[in-house]
Amino acid sequence: MAMKGVNPYEMAQAQFDKVAAILDLDPATRELLRQALREYSFGIPVRMDDGRVQVFRGFRVQHNDARGPSKGGIRFHPQETLDTVRALAMWMTWKCAVVDIPLGGGKGGVICDPHHLSQREQEQICRGWVRQLARNVGPVADVPAPDVMTSGQHMLWMLDEFEQIHGGHYPGFITGKPVGMGGSEGRTEATGYGVVFTIREALKELGIDVRKTRASVQGFGNVAQYAIRLYTQIGGTVVCVASWDQADQTSYSFRKESGVDADELVRISDRFGGIDKAKAKELGYEVLPGDAWLEQPVDILIPAALENQVRGDNAPKIASTVKLVAEGANGPTTPEADAILQQKGVFLIPDFLANAGGVTCSYFEQVQSNMNYFWEKDEVLAKLDVKMTAAFHAVSELARKKKLYMRDAAYVIAINRVAQACRDRGWV
Ligand code: NAD
Numbered sequence: 001m002a003m004k005g006v007n008p009y010e011m012a013q014a015q016f017d018k019v020a021a022i023l024d025l026d027p028a029t030r031e032l033l034r035q036a037l038r039e040y041s042f043g044i045p046v047r048m049d050d051g052r053v054q055v056f057r058g059f060r061v062q063h064n065d066a067r068g069p070s071k072g073g074i075r076f077h078p079q080e081t082l083d084t085v086r087a088l089a090m091w092m093t094w095k096c097a098v099v100d101i102p103l104g105g106g107k108g109g110v111i112c113d114p115h116h117l118s119q120r121e122q123e124q125i126c127r128g129w130v131r132q133l134a135r136n137v138g139p140v141a142d143v144p145a146p147d148v149m150t151s152g153q154h155m156l157w158m159l160d161e162f163e164q165i166h167g168g169h170y171p172g173f174i175t176g177k178p179v180g181m182g183g184s185e186g187r188t189e190a191t192g193y194g195v196v197f198t199i200r201e202a203l204k205e206l207g208i209d210v211r212k213t214r215a216s217v218q219g220f221g222n223v224a225q226y227a228i229r230l231y232t233q234i235g236g237t238v239v240c241v242a243s244w245d246q247a248d249q250t251s252y253s254f255r256k257e258s259g260v261d262a263d264e265l266v267r268i269s270d271r272f273g274g275i276d277k278a279k280a281k282e283l284g285y286e287v288l289p290g291d292a293w294l295e296q297p298v299d300i301l302i303p304a305a306l307e308n309q310v311r312g313d314n315a316p317k318i319a320s321t322v323k324l325v326a327e328g329a330n331g332p333t334t335p336e337a338d339a340i341l342q343q344k345g346v347f348l349i350p351d352f353l354a355n356a357g358g359v360t361c362s363y364f365e366q367v368q369s370n371m372n373y374f375w376e377k378d379e380v381l382a383k384l385d386v387k388m389t390a391a392f393h394a395v396s397e398l399a400r401k402k403k404l405y406m407r408d409a410a411y412v413i414a415i416n417r418v419a420q421a422c423r424d425r426g427w428v
Pocket of ligand 1: 191218219220221222223224242243244245251252272273274275290304305306307328329330355356358359
């Protein structure tokens with residue numbers, strides 16, 4: 001999906017170049033890591049319901065697998081581009097490396113609009129995608145997952161095609177499967193809980209008692225809902241939540257000074273995480289403009305909706321009480337806003353660390369699938385806590401020691417680990 005005016009691949013490469021300079025990486029390693037190891041682009045012919053054949057364009061990019069099989073989602077989107085897939089594959093390499101799971105980075109996509117495709121047509125796209133790549137993906141090579149507009153059902157169609165071709169059961173080929181069909185307990189909670197594990201550790205480091213903190217959250221989807229639940233459970237108070245209103249085509253913020261109740265809000269939300277503003281008023285919420293979540297006098301901001309939300313134009317409105325920003329969403333903060341946060345002395349937990357709970361749990365799903373032995377939810381979440389906590393401390397320790405901004409410290413750790421793996425294998 002192309003972002004307006006920005007080529008995400010150029011952005012990902014620019015970020016890499018900046019950190020490669022900090023690390024003083026040698027030219028060969030830079031050359032190797034600033035682009036993908038392998039890229040596949042192919043046609044998927046599908047017999048449509050009306051009898052004609054339509055050819056869809058599919059992609060898979062394996063950015064780097066020095067640390068383990070490539071890992072990353074498959075997106076179905078009408079505006080998908082190879083450059084977006086390349087950028088996302090590179091970001092997956094860094095995300096897996098920063099949480100120190102033995103996986104590399106990959107991403108895939110198909111240019112299509114599922115809104116205008118029947119279930120049968122979508123199944124044929126899934127099966128066609130796997131037929132084109134059956135020898136280049138798999139539990140020990142490249143492990144896909146759901147992403148934008150793909151679900152557990154799509155993953156099962158893909159798994160079935162893979163198993164038909166290879167003649168056996170390989171549940172570790174793909175993640176995001178439904179629980180009971182090779183999926184992992186805890187995946188639904190994983191990203192939001194992971195965000196809060198890192199917030200908890202950051203507050204400890206800052207010497208702040210979580211029970212005395214208040215937070216404001218943008219978004220009320222999967223990530224935000226579980227982040228709000230766990231943060232509230234450990235004693236924090238969320239006073240404001242923003243969500244998108246489909247009917248009005250704008251966003252609103254919902255404020256309740258005594259603390260928002262995630263369960264109460266879920267009951268008045270649609271399945272896309274949009275909160276009903278009339279019902280919210282009845283429940284005692286103040287309904288404010290969409291940007292108000294960012295301006296609240298709280299201790300913690302959690303952008304957990306979408307990219308480019310904290311920008312040069314609105315970051316100056318962040319209250320001086322804010323001590324911590326935890327990026328639940330991918331890319332919510334622009335480089336201009338980053339500079340403002342740094343100036344204000346706000347502690348940042350960058351996206352690919354804060355929201356890595358999702359991929360970490362997908363890794364657990366892959367491990368369980370390969371063993372064909374599945375853990376209880378408590379065990380999954382306890383293991384997730386250990387991984388996220390360790391990852392947070394590695395990054396914050398480096399940031400402190402080298403006086404780096406947290407985002408740069410996270411990149412330094414991730415890129416260094418991947419570069420080291422390439423050197424250890426004798427690739428560079
Ligand atoms: P979701 O679709 O479940 O929820 C998105 C929420 O954002 C909804 O409540 C929606 O109303 C709200 N929203 C949309 N536009 C808005 C706007 N302009 N202002 C205010 N609110 C708005 O999505 P999700 O799965 O919770 O993902 C949220 C973010 O986290 C995305 O950036 C996603 O890429 C990232 N992420 C998600 C996961 C995961 O496991 N779900 C993992 C890593 C990263």
